[in-house]
Amino acid sequence: xxxxxxxxxxxxxxxxxxxxxxxxxxxxxxxxxxxxxxxxxxxxxxxxxxxxxxxxxxxxxxxxxxxxxxxxxxxxxxxxxxxxxxxxxxxxxxxxxxxxxxxxxxxxxxxxxxxxxxxxxxxxxxxxxxxxxxxxxxxxxxxxxxxxxxxxxxxxxxxxxxxxxxxxxxxxxxxxxxxxxxxxxxxxxxxxxxxxxxxxxxxxxxxxxxxxxxxxxxxxxxxxxxxxxxxxxxxxxxxxxxxxxxxxxxxxxxxxxxxxxxxxxxxxxxxxxxxxxxxxxxxxxxxxxxxxxxxxxxxxxxxxxxxxxxxxxxxxxxxxxxxxxxxxxxxxxxxxxxxxxxxxxxxxxxxxxxxxxxxxxxxxxxxxxxxxxxxxxxxxxxxxxxxxxxxxxxxxxxxxxxxxxxxxxxxxxxxxxxxxxxxxxxxxxxxxxxxxxxxxxxxxxxxxxxxxxxxxxxxxxxxxxxxxxxxxxxxxxxxxxxxxxxxxxxxxxxxxxxxxxxxxxxxxxxxxxxxxxxxxxxxxxxxxxxxxxxxxxxx
Amino acid sequence: xxxxxxxxxxxxxxxxxxxxxxxxxxxxxxxxxxxxxxxxxxxxxxxxxxxxxxxxxxxxxxxxxxxxxxxxxxxxxxxxxxxxxxxxxxxxxxxxxxxxxxxxxxxxxxxxxxxxxxxxxxxxxxxxxxxxxxxxxxxxxxxxxxxxxxxxxx
Numbered sequence: 001x002x003x004x005x006x007x008x009x010x011x012x013x014x015x016x017x018x019x020x021x022x023x024x025x026x027x028x029x030x031x032x033x034x035x036x037x038x039x040x041x042x043x044x045x046x047x048x049x050x051x052x053x054x055x056x057x058x059x060x061x062x063x064x065x066x067x068x069x070x071x072x073x074x075x076x077x078x079x080x081x082x083x084x085x086x087x088x089x090x091x092x093x094x095x096x097x098x099x100x101x102x103x104x105x106x107x108x109x110x111x112x113x114x115x116x117x118x119x120x121x122x123x124x125x126x127x128x129x130x131x132x133x134x135x136x137x138x139x140x141x142x143x144x145x146x147x148x149x150x151x152x153x154x155x156x157x158x159x160x161x162x163x164x165x166x167x168x169x170x171x172x173x174x175x176x177x178x179x180x181x182x183x184x185x186x187x188x189x190x191x192x193x194x195x196x197x198x199x200x201x202x203x204x205x206x207x208x209x210x211x212x213x214x215x216x217x218x219x220x221x222x223x224x225x226x227x228x229x230x231x232x233x234x235x236x237x238x239x240x241x242x243x244x245x246x247x248x249x250x251x252x253x254x255x256x257x258x259x260x261x262x263x264x265x266x267x268x269x270x271x272x273x274x275x276x277x278x279x280x281x282x283x284x285x286x287x288x289x290x291x292x293x294x295x296x297x298x299x300x301x302x303x304x305x306x307x308x309x310x311x312x313x314x315x316x317x318x319x320x321x322x323x324x325x326x327x328x329x330x331x332x333x334x335x336x337x338x339x340x341x342x343x344x345x346x347x348x349x350x351x352x353x354x355x356x357x358x359x360x361x362x363x364x365x366x367x368x369x370x371x372x373x374x375x376x377x378x379x380x381x382x383x384x385x386x387x388x389x390x391x392x393x394x395x396x397x398x399x400x401x402x403x404x405x406x407x408x409x410x411x412x413x414x415x416x417x418x419x420x421x422x423x424x425x426x427x428x429x430x431x432x433x434x435x436x437x438x439x440x441x442x443x444x445x446x447x448x449x450x451x452x453x454x455x456x457x458x459x460x461x462x463x464x465x466x467x468x469x470x471x472x473x474x475x476x477x478x479x480x481x482x483x484x485x486x487x488x489x490x491x492x493x494x495x496x497x498x499x500x501x502x503x504x505x506x507x508x509x510x511x512x513x514x515x516x517x518x519x520x521x522x523x524x525x526x527x528x529x530x531x532x533x534x535x536x537x538x539x
Numbered sequence: 540x541x542x543x544x545x546x547x548x549x550x551x552x553x554x555x556x557x558x559x560x561x562x563x564x565x566x567x568x569x570x571x572x573x574x575x576x577x578x579x580x581x582x583x584x585x586x587x588x589x590x591x592x593x594x595x596x597x598x599x600x601x602x603x604x605x606x607x608x609x610x611x612x613x614x615x616x617x618x619x620x621x622x623x624x625x626x627x628x629x630x631x632x633x634x635x636x637x638x639x640x641x642x643x644x645x646x647x648x649x650x651x652x653x654x655x656x657x658x659x660x661x662x663x664x665x666x667x668x669x670x671x672x673x674x675x676x677x678x679x680x681x682x683x684x685x686x687x688x689x690x691x692x693x
Contacts (some may be wrong), residue, residue: 019691022692023542023606023650023690023691023692024541024604024690024691024692024693025650025688025689025690026540026541026542026543026688026689027612027686027688027689027692028543028566028567028568028686029570029613029684029685029686029689030566030568030572030573030574030684030685030686030687031569031570031571031572031682031683031684032571032573032576032671032683032684033570033571033576033679033680033681033682033683034576034577034578034579034673034676034679034680034683035576035577035578035579035679035681036579036676036679037578037579037580037676038677039624039679052554052607153678154678155616155677155678155680156677156679158675158677159678186615188681188682198555217613219613219614219615219682219683219684221570221682225567225568225569225570225572226568226569227569227570227684229613229684229685229686231613256682256685258682327610328606329573336624364563386679399647399680399689400679401678401681402681402682409689412677424567448556478673516693
C-alpha cells in the first residue's frame with residue numbers, strides 16, 4: 001500500500017499563444033577625426049636644392065647687387081632653377097671624367113646582373129591594378145623603428161610585437177604577424193570623386209589561437225558627406241589561410257575609404273593580402289602606386305620575390321625600377337645585413353669628402369658632410385678647415401595619414417646622428433634613435449644637398465636597423481658607454497659597410513640592392529643581385 | 540521611423556554651451572558635424588580629453604514606441620565612445636569639454652545592453668549624451684566612424 005493511493009486527480013487543457021515583437025531599428029553613421037599633439041603638421045618632400053652653380057652664375061653680376069649677395073632673394077631663387085640643372089650637368093661631367101681613369105672609376109656599378117625570362121602569357125597580358133590599397137603586399141617598409149609596412153597606420157604603437165613576416169608562406173609578398181594576437185592597423189585612401197557601385201573588401205587571416213576575434217572594418221565617406229560602414233567579425237581558428245570578405249553596395253560618388261583590421265586573438269595571428277576592389281572578388285593584386293617612393297615607374301607585376309630553397313631563410317621581395325639608367329645607377333640599398341665572416345680583405349675603408357660651396361666673393365670651397373654637436377653639418381675642408389655652412393637635423397620621409405608622403409616633427413622619436421659616410425651621391429648617417437623606450441642604431445640615407453629654402457633638416461629616404469644594442473653587457477671587456485665612432489665603405493667592394501665602435505669593435509654589413517627591371521622587348525626580368533639556391537617567383 | 544536630431548547648442552568648436560533642447564536639424568553624420576577636430580593628448584600621459592555632444596531620438600512613427608534603447612555599433616575605436624541618458628530635455632554643458640555630472644556612461648553594442656529610453660509616444664523625443672574620450676593617442680586619425688543605433692517595439 002502507498003500513502004498516495006487516496007489522491008484523486010483531474011485536469012483541464014489550457015491553450016495559449018504568443019507572437020514575436022520585432023525590434024524596429026534605425027541607425028546613422030557618424031564620423032569624427034583627431035590629430036595627435038606629439039606630431040606636427042605634415043611637410044611635403046623638399047624640392048630642389050641651393051646649387052653652388054647658381055652662386056657662380058650670379059658672381060658675374062656686380063658685387064653690390066642683392067641678387068648676388070642674398071640666397072633668399074627672388075632673383076637668386078629664379079636663377080637657381082637653372083643653376084640646379086647646371087649642377088647636375090657638372091656632376092655628370094665630373095663622373096664621366098673620373099670614370100676614364102682606372103684608379104678613380106666608380107666601382108659601385110654592378111659588373112654583372114642576373115635575369116629570368118617571363119614566358120607566361122597571363123603574366124605578360126595587360127595588367128589590371130584591381131586593388132585600391134597601397135602596399136597590400138607589405139613589401140615596402142616603413143621606417144625601421146615601427147617594423148611596419150609603409151602606408152599602414154598602427155593605432156596602438158605601444159604594441160611593439162607586430163612585424164613584417166617574410167617567413168610566412170603568405171598569399172601575398174609578405175604577411176603581417178602579431179605574436180601576441182593583438183593588432184590594430186588601417187589605411188585610409190582618398191579617391192576624391194569616384195562613382196562606386198559595389199565594393200568588395202577582403203583579407204587573408206591565419207591563426208590557430210584558442211580565442212579568435214578579428215574584425216575587418218570598412219567605412220566609406222561619400223562626396224555628399226554621408227558615411228557608410230560595414231564590418232565582419234571572424235571568430236574561427238584554422239591552421240591555413242582563410243579569406244574573409246565584406247561586400248558593400250555603395251552606388252554613390254565616393255571621397256574616401258577607410259580599411260581597418262582589429263585583432264584581439266589570444267595567440268599569434270597573421271594577416272596578408274588586404275584588398276579593396278570594385279565589383280566582385282578576385283585574386284590578390286597590387287595597386288598601381290605600389291612602388292618605392294624614391295624610384296620611378298610602375299610595378300609591371302603584382303609581386304616578384306626571391307624564395308630560398310631553405311624555408312627557414314626569409315623571402316626577399318624585389319622592387320621595380322622604371323628605367324634602365326635608373327636601374328643601373330641606383331645607390332640606395334634595400335637590405336643591410338650583418339655579416340659574421342668576411343669572405344675577402346675589404347680594407348681600406350673610406351668616407352670620402354663631398355660637395356663644394358661658392359662664396360659671393362667667388363671663392364670655391366670644398367666641403368664635407370659631418371657630425372658636429374649632434375647635428376649633420378656641411379663644413380669646409382679646403383682651403384680653410386671647418387667653417388660650418390649649414391646645420392641640419394634629420395627627419396624621416398614616410399607615408400602618414402591619408403597616405404600623405406612627407407616629413408613631420410615627431411616628439412615620440414629622438415634621432416641623434418653619430419657618424420657619416422658618402423657612397424654614390426648619398427650620405428649614409430649612423431644614428432642613435434630613441435623611440436618608445438627602445439634605443440636603436442640605424443643607418444639613414446639622405447641626399448647631401450643644401451636645403452632649398454633654408455630648412456634646418458635633411459630628409460631620410462630610407463633607414464635600416466643595424467641591430468646594435470650597447471645596453472647589454474656582453475662580458476667584462478665591454479665598456480659601458482660603447483657607441484658608434486665611425487662608418488665607412490670598403491674601397492675593394494663598396495657594397496660592404498663597416499661600423500666601428502668605441503670598444504674598438506668592427507661590425508661588417510653587406511648591402512643588397514633587390515631591384516628588378518623588366519625589359520618588355522625580350523620579356524626578361526633583370527636583377528642587380530644574384531640569388532643562389534633560390535627561385536624567383538613572378539606573379 | 541526613429542529620427543536623430545542635433546541639440547539646440549551644437550557649436551562647431553569647443554567654446555560655448557552644448558546641449559539644450561531638440562533643434563530642428565536632423566543629424567546627417569558628416570565628418571566634424573558632431574565632434575570637433577581636436578589634437579589629442581600624447582601617448583604615455585594619463586590625460587583624457589573628453590568631448591561631449593547631445594543628440595535627440597524622436598519617434599516619428601504613427602504609433603507609440605516602447606522599450607526604446609540606444610547603442611553603438613561598428614565603432615572603429617569603441618574605447619573612445621560612450622553614451623548616457625540626459626538628465627532632462629534641456630540639460631546643457633557650459634562647454635563641449637566641460638565636466639559632466641552625468642553618470643552611467645557605457646559603451647553598449649547590442650540592443651539588450653543598450654541605454655534605455657523607455658516609451659516614446661508619437662512625436663515624442665528624448666536626449667542622449669555622447670562622450671568622446673581620447674587618451675593615449677599616438678597617431679592621428681583623419682576619418683573615424685561609428686554607428687549610433689536606436690531600436691524599439693513599434
